[in-house]
Each structure stands twice: as C-alpha cells, then as structure tokens.
Amino acid sequence: MEKHHELLLQHVQRNISLDPGEETFFLGLFQLKKLKARQFLYYEGELHKGQAFVTSGCLRSYATDQNGFEHILQFAPKGWWITDMQSLTGQQPGKLSIDAVEASELLFISRADMELLYERIPRFERHFRLLLERSLITYQNRLLDNLSLTARERYASFCRRYPSLIQSLPQKQVAAYIGVTPEFLSKMLNQPRHQK
Amino acid sequence: MEKHHELLLQHVQRNISLDPGEETFFLGLFQLKKLKARQFLYYEGELHKGQAFVTSGCLRSYATDQNGFEHILQFAPKGWWITDMQSLTGQQPGKLSIDAVEASELLFISRADMELLYERIPRFERHFRLLLERSLITYQNRLLDNLSLTARERYASFCRRYPSLIQSLPQKQVAAYIGVTPEFLSKMLNQPRHQK
DNA sequence: CGTCTATTTGAATGTACTCAAAAGCGGTGG
C-alpha cells in the first residue's frame, strides 16, 4: 500500500478498527492532491466541497479581515485534517482560505462521500466525533490563551505546543497565528530581556 | 412527560430519531439537578464526571488566570450542553469551573453512562458529532473575532449573537467573556461617541 | 437598613499597533 493511504489508516485505527473490505471502501473515497508552496486548496468565498487529510508538508486555514490582515485559524502538518467546517456543513461560501505553507500532499474526500461513508460504516461517526472532541479542546485552550495571556506568553505557549512548526514557519505566519503584528513579534524576539 | 425530558428529547430529535424504548433508556441515564444562583456544578481542579444539559436558567464555564481574573469560555442557557471536555475526556483535573449565573435546572449524565449510551444506541455518536461540529464552528468564529476585532466590535458581535443574554447578564460577566476589564466595558458603554 | 458586590469615573501607565524606512534573504531569470 502506498504511504499516503497507510498514514490515513493508521490515523483512523487509533479510534476504530476496520476489516479489509472496509479499508478498501474507505480509501477508495479519497483523491490524492499535490500542492506547491503557496498554492491554494480553497479561496475565501468559495463553497468548500470536502475535507483534506494532509500526508506531507503543511497547510493553513486563515481569514482576512477588513484591513487586509490575515489571521490564521489552523496549521495542518502531516497527519492532520483541515477544512472550513462552517462552509462545509452550512453549504455557504467560506470565510476561510486554505493554502499550502510549503509543498504538500493531501488526501481529499468530498462532503457527499463523507455522508456515504457514515451511512455505509457508521463507526466513522465515532471516529470523527472523537477527533472533533480533541479539536474542540484545542480551540478552547487557544481561546483561553488569547483571553488571559500577553503576546509574549502566547508566543511561548505556541512554541511549547508546536515545537516542530516553529522551526519551519516564517515569523510572519506565527504572528498571524498568535495574534500580533509581524513588527511587534520581531521586537519581542530581539529584546529577550524580560522578567515577570 | 415532564418538561425537562421533553426539552432534551426535542433537542436530540433534531439530529436523530428514537423509538419509544430508546427514549426511555436514554432519559433514564439522566439525573435532574437544581442549582441556586452562583452555586457550583464543578470547581477548578476537580475531575469532571459528566456533562450537563441545561433545562432552565443559565450556567457558565470559566477559567481563572494567575492574576485571579476570570475568563468565561461558555454561557449555557436553556437547551445547551456544558462540560469541561478536557477534563471529561482526559480524565484529568479540570482547569474550568462551572457555576450557575442564575437559578438553574439541568439534566446530568455521567461519562460512564455516555459510553453506555454510545454502545447501546450508536446513532448517538452521530448526534453528538453534529453538536460538536456546530460547537467547533462557534469557537472558531469567536477566536477569529478575538484576533481581528477591537473590544467595541467584539461587544457588538456578542450582542448580535446573544441578544437575550445581554439583557440578563451583569456587565462584569460580559466583560469576562469578550475579554476586557469591567472598567473598560463600562467606559465603552458610556461613551457611545464612535464612528469608524 | 446595612453589607456586599457591581458599576462608574478619573488619572497615570503599558502593551501592542501604525507608519516609515532600511536591511536581509531567497528565488528566478538573464
């Protein structure tokens, strides 16, 4: 089996187990896509037609505010899912764009095929419920960080949580994630003298 | 059937349908609890043992930061679920406290009984998956608000989203939700002079 | 009523932003 499918199966089998027939059916619903660095999977305003499981590289989802500033909702390195849930479930134009931070590969499944999957193998409801629970916890923690921490502390928190991302990401992207301007992040990093 | 159970069933039946036997089994897993205003369901540091469906009144979940400030993660009026997901799924002491904003009633189900429910009626996996999807979208939108809007705009956004809550909540609670000090919220509201 | 908490108001302060310009860096084409 190719490595993409293997990674995806590993991921699923942490939550549910599948027999060979189910594996084949499941994998058959996905389509392999490759993105070059900075290439888009979806633009803001489009209808999101499905969700993506990243098998190499790294994607991001972000919104652009009325002043043209980008705010990053999620990074999705290898082994993570990414989509615009609001557009996907609501069947409305998305407020998010999704693009590749670096050259990436992903397995894509359409909304319709997700529904098919749930009908055919209802155990997947469980799998995605568990994923969503973890995802929810992550967003709740991040929201609390944003409510209670200073920019410095949020940066430290980001480094703790995503030690590998911090290596490979341009500072500007980190700034757009933790919620500061790139200028201020630069100043922070070059004036480490700080107590409190 | 009493009104509490009726509300809960209505809620579930927006996502899945149940036969009479299933209804009875489902409702049998819940325990009715009543809270007075400011009474706690859970304190920070406790292990959360289940989740609550609010049938009257309003609860809130919040974290207290190192300076003693409260940051509200969620309000749960009638018809909403509330828990500390991180403590519940991770079986670890919670960072959140949950208490009643006003006199409230709720139906409580333990984690063990949730598992029982999923085993016995797997369709509930779907119900809660759908709930979690909506919940995730809500947190994503709120996070984007916090990243891109000023305090004024976040207040306006809160009013739009929760027009009924704004009536009944003390200002201090609203401040702890949108992420400003009570003093600043007061100043904002008394200086409506503002264009932009 | 009296107490406790929430709200208001003011002055001083701080964290983070804006605008501007220079410097660094990476990729691409000649």
Next chain:
DNA sequence: CCACCGCTTTTGAGTACATTCAAATAGACG
C-alpha cells in the same frame, strides 16, 4: 553564477487602545 526583484524581518518614533489603581456611587440581597 550573479544580479535583481519581491517579500520578510528589523528598527525607530509616535500613537492608540486598553489596563491598572483608586475612589466614589449605585444596586441587590438578606
């Protein structure tokens, strides 16, 4: 392979949004 272009990062000065601390006032509850 080097030069150039565009984007990211750095640095600085001025500013703004929001906080802190303090004290007065108002409301709610028993």
